[in-house]
Each structure stands twice: as structure tokens, then as C-alpha cells.
Amino acid sequence: MIQETIVTTVNSNGDPHIAPMGIHVNGDRFVILPFRPCNTLNNILETNTAVINYVDDVRIFAGCLTGRRDWPLKKAEKVDCQYLEAALAHCELAIDRIEDNEVRPMIFCKALHTVNHKPFRGFNRAQFSVIEAAILVSRLHMLPWKKIESELEYLHIGLDKTAGEREMEAWRWLMEVIEDYKHEVIQA
Structure with missing residues (x-):
């Protein structure tokens, strides 16, 4: 199954990056498939962590693709990363392995910590x-x-x-x- 999410990552300086991404999900296992070149991939390679954010404010999806990336963040609990303040839920990840590919590497992750912040009431x-x-x-x-x-x-x-x-x-x-x-x- 693929879930449309927002992925937050940080580089080795702690600078955050926010990007919409379809994540492949199988239980508590995830596969992130970023296209090259991208900051999400670079950050994951540098820090070996990421956070999946589940949001219902679609402005965040649109904003990330239109140069509006200044969304409030909070510190993650189990990984050195951040999650969206607007997240209904977030999942902190550890990277298991990466299968390199010149176009779209596969980043295999496992959930370390998942938090539900607010109920999801469905998309219209x-x-x-x-x-x-x-x-x-x-x-x-x-x-x-x-x-x-x-x-x-x-x-x-x-x-x-x-x-x-x-x-x-x-x-x-x-x-x-x-x-x-x-x-x-x-x-x-």
C-alpha cells in the first residue's frame, strides 16, 4: 500500500527539510523512494533518520511544491529529527538499508516511535x-x-x-x- 504523506528530514547541521512523498507501507515497515536528486535523499544519507507525517491540511502538500516550506515543526522524541506541528500523527523512522538506484533508490525503514496527535476525520x-x-x-x-x-x-x-x-x-x-x-x- 502507498500512503501520501509528508516526510521530514534534517541534514547533518540540523536544518529541516519538508517534502510530500508517497510511502510504501507494510505493517511497521516502510519504503521511501525519492527521485534523484533531492534533499530528502541527501538528508537521509547524512543522518540515517526520517519522520513520516500524516496530515489533513493539504496546503502543506501544495506548499512544499510551490516554495512554501515554512511549516511549524516540533522535536521528535526517539530520533534526531522533527515532525510537523500540524501532523495528525507521526512516525519516527530508523533506516535499515538502502538499495541504490540511479533514478530512485529504495530506502527501507522501520518504525521506532509512532504518536497519534489528533483524530483523522477523512478526506473530502x-x-x-x-x-x-x-x-x-x-x-x-x-x-x-x-x-x-x-x-x-x-x-x-x-x-x-x-x-x-x-x-x-x-x-x-x-x-x-x-x-x-x-x-x-x-x-x-
Whole structure:
């Protein structure tokens, strides 16, 4: 199973990095598959730790992909890392092993400590739409423009029906990036 999460890591200087990431989950075992190059991978290689954050504020997903990474953090308990203050739950990880790959290494982790902070009340369709649009933004350079357009058209349906202020704000951030990409790359 893949869960859409926010991964927090720190480098050897203790500087945090926040990134949305689909995590492969099997019980208390996790596999993180970051694309190269990325700060998440670099930080994990430096510190051998990471934290998975489960959030329902989709602005964090959208914000990380649109240059808005200044989300409040708290110190983790069992690893030298941080978790999101907005996390409904977080899981502190230890890295077991890494299978290197030139495109997407596999980082095998185990849960050291898991904390539930608040109840998860479920996603509405707009939150799903924002998360899927965020994934599209993260892959703009990999996907055909027609696919991006058709997916956004479909995702907009759920957004229109169920969005609140947070979801609309996150959607606007993502659409700004997509419009910039469209003008710079597609229409160039």
C-alpha cells in the first residue's frame, strides 16, 4: 500500500527539510523512494533518520511544491529529527538499508516511535483533488501536457463540489506553478 504523506528530514547541521512523498507501507515497515536528486535523499544519507507525517491540511502538500516550506515543526522524541506541528500523527523512522538506484533508490525503514496527535476525520474530494494535483506538479517535467490537462479537468470537479478555504488556497498555489510551467515550457 502507498500512503501520501509528508516526510521530514534534517541534514547533518540540523536544518529541516519538508517534502510530500508517497510511502510504501507494510505493517511497521516502510519504503521511501525519492527521485534523484533531492534533499530528502541527501538528508537521509547524512543522518540515517526520517519522520513520516500524516496530515489533513493539504496546503502543506501544495506548499512544499510551490516554495512554501515554512511549516511549524516540533522535536521528535526517539530520533534526531522533527515532525510537523500540524501532523495528525507521526512516525519516527530508523533506516535499515538502502538499495541504490540511479533514478530512485529504495530506502527501507522501520518504525521506532509512532504518536497519534489528533483524530483523522477523512478526506473530502477537494483534499483528494489537491493531493493528486500536487503529484502532477511534482511530475510536470515527466508527463505529457495533454495528460496533465485532462487530469486537472477531472480533479476540478471534486474541488468545485467540496472545497473549503484551505483547499482553494492550496489549489491556487498549484495552479500558479502549472500556469508558469505552461507559459515557460509548453507555449515557448
